[in-house]
Each structure stands twice: as C-alpha cells, then as structure tokens.
Amino acid sequence: MKTIYKYVFINSTLLFVIASILEMTLHEFGHFFASFLVHAQNISIHHNYTSNTDTGLPLLKTLFIKGAGPFISLVIGVLFHLICSMQTKRNTLFLFNVYMALFGYIGFFGYLLIAPMFQGGDTGYICYALGFPIWVTVALSLVGIITLYFLTNRLIKYFVEMGSKEIINDAGNRRKFIHSLILYPLFIGLILTTLLNLPIPVFISLIAPICSPFTFMFGFDNALHKKYSIKTTNHEFEQFNKLNAGLIILFAIIIVINRLLVYGIYVN
Numbered sequence: 001m002k003t004i005y006k007y008v009f010i011n012s013t014l015l016f017v018i019a020s021i022l023e024m025t026l027h028e029f030g031h032f033f034a035s036f037l038v039h040a041q042n043i044s045i046h047h048n049y050t051s052n053t054d055t056g057l058p059l060l061k062t063l064f065i066k067g068a069g070p071f072i073s074l075v076i077g078v079l080f081h082l083i084c085s086m087q088t089k090r091n092t093l094f095l096f097n098v099y100m101a102l103f104g105y106i107g108f109f110g111y112l113l114i115a116p117m118f119q120g121g122d123t124g125y126i127c128y129a130l131g132f133p134i135w136v137t138v139a140l141s142l143v144g145i146i147t148l149y150f151l152t153n154r155l156i157k158y159f160v161e162m163g164s165k166e167i168i169n170d171a172g173n174r175r176k177f178i179h180s181l182i183l184y185p186l187f188i189g190l191i192l193t194t195l196l197n198l199p200i201p202v203f204i205s206l207i208a209p210i211c212s213p214f215t216f217m218f219g220f221d222n223a224l225h226k227k228y229s230i231k232t233t234n235h236e237f238e239q240f241n242k243l244n245a246g247l248i249i250l251f252a253i254i255i256v257i258n259r260l261l262v263y264g265i266y267v268n
Contacts, residue, residue: 005180007241012181014247019099021254027107030072034065047261048197048205073107090161090234092099098158105151106212112144118204151220156219164237178223233250
C-alpha cells in the first residue's frame with residue numbers, strides 16, 4: 001500500500017518552526033530577565049537578541065546575564081526530554097515536545113560548540129572574560145558536540161516512534177516517512193527560521209538558525225535504519241497525517257509575536 005506523507009511533512013515543518021522560534025524567544029527572555037535582576041539600564045528584548053547599558057556592571061553580573069540564555073535553553077532541553085520520556089501517546093503534542101527538547105539542547109551545547117570561534121556569543125564571551133586558555137575553550141567545544149551527538153541520538157528514537165508499527169517495520173515506507181518527518185522539514189524550516197531571524201544586529205545572530213538544525217543529521221542514519229526495541233508507536237498516525245488547523249493557528253501566532261519583537265520591549 002502506497003502511503004502519502006504530505007501532511008506529515010507540513011505538520012512537522014510547522015512544529016519545527018514553532019519550537020525553534022519559541023525556544024529562541026525563551027532563550028532571549030532569559031537574558032532579558034537576568035538584566036532586569038542585576039539592575040542593568042536601558043534593557044530591551046527583540047526577536048533574536050537583548051541589549052542593555054552594562055557599562056560599569058561588575059563582571060559577575062555581566063556573566064550572569066550572558067549565561068542566563070543558555071541556562072534557560074538547557075532547562076528547556078532537560079524538561080521537555082523528561083516530559084517525552086513520561087509521555088505514552090505518540091501524537092502531535094509529543095512531536096512538539098521532542099522538537100523543544102532538541103532545540104533546548106542545541107541552545108546550550110550548540111553555544112559551547114561555537115565558543116572558540118565567536119567571542120561575542122554567550123559562551124564565547126564567558127570563556128574570554130574568564131581568561132580561559134584556548135585549549136580549555138576548545139575542550140568545552142568538544143564536550144558540547146559530543147554531548148549534542150549523544151542527546152540527538154537519544155531523541156531520534158522518538159521521531160521514529162511517530163510512525164505506525166507497519167511503517168517502522170517496512171524499510172521503504174520508513175525511509176519515505178523519515179524523509180517527510182525530519183529531512184524535508186529541516187531544509188524548509190531552516191529557510192523559514194532564518195527569515196524570521198531578520199533583521200540581525202550582528203552576523204553571529206544567523207549562525208544558530210542556519211547551522212544548528214543540521215544537528216538533526218547526527219541521528220538521521222539511525223532514524224532510517226536502526227532496529228529499535230520499540231514498545232510505543234503512533235496509534236493515531238492517520239490523525240497525525242492530516243492537516244492540523246490548530247498548528248496553523250499556533251504557527252501564525254508565533255510569527256506575529258516574532259515580528260512584534262522586532263520593534264522590541266524596552267525597560268528603562
């Protein structure tokens with residue numbers, strides 16, 4: 001039986017963009033509230049960055065602000081990973097939770113990965129400000145990529161479980177399904193999230209939306225071929241493979257919030 005996965009692709013792409021933009025926004029709110037807590041001046045939050053007048057702030061307070069965003073991302077990764085591990089149904093909500101877990105981990109360990117290359121980034125600034133030797137920063141970068149590789153391969157099983165048992169056990173169907181669930185949404189989602197990051201204050205702001213989604217490829221071969229001991233599969237697959245009006249509405253809301261944040265929220 002030939003199965004068409006058109007709506008799997010559409011729903012997964014919508015979830016990719018929703019989770020990516022939501023995680024990024026929460027990451028920036030981490031910086032925003034940290035700035036507020038240490039009494040920085042002229043604080044503002046935008047769609048992909050925060051700013052403040054930190055001249056004269058003690059180093060520890062500046063480091064607190066810089067570290068707050070990645071810390072929030074790590075909390076998101078761990079929290080949604082835990083939710084996934086406890087959730088029994090494989091449905092649209094479950095896939096959203098998986099995306100949030102993965103993007104949360106990317107928002108922390110991905111920043112470790114780029115620390116040696118970008119001193120203006122969150123973790124790069126922290127390493128530079130603390131005077132870490134370059135080998136220490138590179139070692140942290142390696143820890144970041146190894147951990148991200150491990151976590152991605154832990155989460156990739158959940159993507160596979162979004163298919164029915166019949167799909168997972170049929171090599172041809174599984175390949176088409178995984179392409180529709182992960183690969184095609186990756187490329188379309190990358191384009192959409194990059195556009196939603198515009199305008200940018202500095203070039204580094206485009207590093208995350210352009211490069212981080214390729215983390216998904218760490219586990220892509222396992223998604224296609226690995227024989228998992230799968231106890232839970234998607235018993236609501238036919239429902240998942242239909243256009244989800246709720247997702248379209250949520251997608252629209254996320255875009256509106258993202259575009260409004262281009263103008264910023266300011267606290268003097």
